[in-house]
Amino acid sequence: MRLQDFQMPELPEIYSRAKELKLELVGRCITSVDILQTKSLNLPEKEFVSRISGAEIRDVFPRGKWIFINTDAGWLLINLGMGGEILLHEQGVKPQKLRADLAFDDGRHLSINFWWFGYIHFAGEDELDQHKMTSRLGENALDITREQFHINLSASRSRIKSYLLDQSKIAGIGNAYIHDILWFARLHPLRAINTMDADEIERLFDAVHQGLEPSLNKGGAFYELDIYGSPGGFTSQDIKIGYKEGKPCPRCQTEITKIKTGSTSSYICPDCQSY
DNA sequence: CGGGCTGTTGACTC
DNA sequence: AGAGTCAACAGCCC
Numbered sequence: 001m002r003l004q005d006f007q008m009p010e011l012p013e014i015y016s017r018a019k020e021l022k023l024e025l026v027g028r029c030i031t032s033v034d035i036l037q038t039k040s041l042n043l044p045e046k047e048f049v050s051r052i053s054g055a056e057i058r059d060v061f062p063r064g065k066w067i068f069i070n071t072d073a074g075w076l077l078i079n080l081g082m083g084g085e086i087l088l089h090e091q092g093v094k095p096q097k098l099r100a101d102l103a104f105d106d107g108r109h110l111s112i113n114f115w116w117f118g119y120i121h122f123a124g125e126d127e128l129d130q131h132k133m134t135s136r137l138g139e140n141a142l143d144i145t146r147e148q149f150h151i152n153l154s155a156s157r158s159r160i161k162s163y164l165l166d167q168s169k170i171a172g173i174g175n176a177y178i179h180d181i182l183w184f185a186r187l188h189p190l191r192a193i194n195t196m197d198a199d200e201i202e203r204l205f206d207a208v209h210q211g212l213e214p215s216l217n218k219g220g221a222f223y224e225l226d227i228y229g230s231p232g233g234f235t236s237q238d239i240k241i242g243y244k245e246g247k248p249c250p251r252c253q254t255e256i257t258k259i260k261t262g263s264t265s266s267y268i269c270p271d272c273q274s275y
Numbered sequence: 276c277g278g279g280c281t282g283t284t285g286a287c288t289c
Numbered sequence: 290a291g292a293g294t295c296a297a298c299a300g301c302c303c
Contacts, residue, residue, distance in 0.1 A: 008282055039297090065283080082282035082298090116298040117283055133284075158291055167284085175282065262293075265281085 009080045011141055011172030012215035013224045013232065014062045017086055020227045021067065022060035024088055025104070029056045030071070034101040040114075042121040042131075051122055052076060052102075064137045064171025075128055077121040084114025088227040110227075141172040141208050142216070149205045153193055160196070160204070161189035161261055173208070176221070179242030179267040181211035183249075188275045189259075189266040214238055242267050 009017070033049045035041065041048050055073035062068070067086075069076035078086070087095055091107040098111040100120050112120060123131040139148065152170070156163055164173045164181065173181065182189055184207035187200060196204075215221055218233030225231055236243075240250055245258045249269035259266050 079283080081284085115282090115300085119284090156290090162291075165283095 008082055008174045008176045009084065009220075009224055010065060010174040010177050011062070011212050012177070012218075012234065013220035014065055014067060014080075014172065015142075015216055016220040016232065017227060018060050018062040018067050020088075021069070021086070021110075024108075024227065025057045025060060025069075025110075027057065028104040028106060028108075029054060030102050031105050032103040034103075035099075035120075036101075037099040040099055040118055040120050042119070048122050051124075062140065062172075063134060064140060064167050065174065066134055066137070068134075074122060074124040075131075077119070077123060077131060077134055078112065079119040079121075079133070080114045081117035081119070082115060083224070084112070084118055085225050086227055087111050087113075087225065087229055136168045137171045138167060138169045139171065141170050142212055144170060146202075146205050149208075150198075150201055153196070153201055153204075156193045158193060159189070160187055160191045160193055161264075161266065163193060164208075170208075172212070175264050176242060177211050177215070180240045181207045182266075182273060183207075183241045183269060184210040186272045188268065188273045189261045190275060241269060 030052055033053055035045050035049065038045045043051070051073060052071070055071035057069060057071050059070040060067065065079055067078040069078070087110070089095070089109050089111060091109070095111050095113065098113045099118065100112045101109055103109040119133065121131065121133070129135050153163070156169070161178060161182065163169055164178055165175065185200070185204040187204060215232070215234035215238070218238070219226060220232030221234045222231045222236070241256045244256050245267060247256050248254065249256055249272060252269065252271050254269050254271035256267055257270055259268060
């Protein structure tokens with residue numbers, strides 16, 4: 001297993017970062033903004049900086065793979081793409097890699113880094129519904145009710161892996177945690193939803209929780225750092241079958257295989273997760 | 276050395 | 290509506 005296989009911030013990591021940021025930043029004012037990669041913004045740099053400078057942070061919460069920071073000037077919307085760090089530093093300390101830096105009125109500052117496909121967006125207080133990348137997000141994967149999950153799936157004709165990865169359907173699941181989620185549910189990633197019976201949908205709902213909650217409870221995965229620079233407590237030993245090609249299935253000992261599912265790969269137990 | 280692979284998201288086509 | 294392909298990249302594998 002290679003560390004670089006795992007650099008995806010998904011729901012457990014984003015929930016954890018949002019919680020940490022909320023604890024540290026509510027009530028703080030942004031005193032200066034430094035942008036090192038304008039490409040990750042949704043506004044011209046000058047406009048972005050002027051709109052967010054001086055803002056007081058009111059709240060921080062997760063929506064899927066996005067961190068929403070509510071300020072009295074509007075919204076900061078952050079997506080770490082395929083991996084990155086948000087780190088809180090004491091005055092003067094600077095990390096080597098960063099795309100943007102926010103300084104606060106207590107002297108501390110926040111560096112935001114991601115290896116490429118990340119976003120640091122701004123939306124005015126009343127403009128949130130015009131922000132296309134977040135306005136269509138589905139319910140957070142751990143917040144959707146069993147009943148709503150059932151109703152939503154009944155309306156879908158896609159394959160189950162595509163559905164779970166579609167952020168407009170259910171938000172927060174990515175290609176790292178999905179392997180274990182489908183294994184818990186004993187469902188093949190290419191299974192068509194309209195062939196699933198009620199029992200299978202129930203199993204899938206439970207599996208979403210079984211796949212995400214252990215990591216959430218440990219502050220996210222080991223390959224992502226919290227805002228203080230410490231890795232999450234969810235380690236490769238906690239992963240059931242994801243990225244464990246050739247190892248035995250924890251349930252039936254059958255060898256885990258890696259298969260192509262559209263443009264992504266999937267790790268499955270061919271015995272537990274028959275097509 | 277370099278082609279292949281990995282991840283997220285939106286745009287685009289059929 | 291859903292599926293497929295592409296593009297935007299760094300970094301590591303073999």
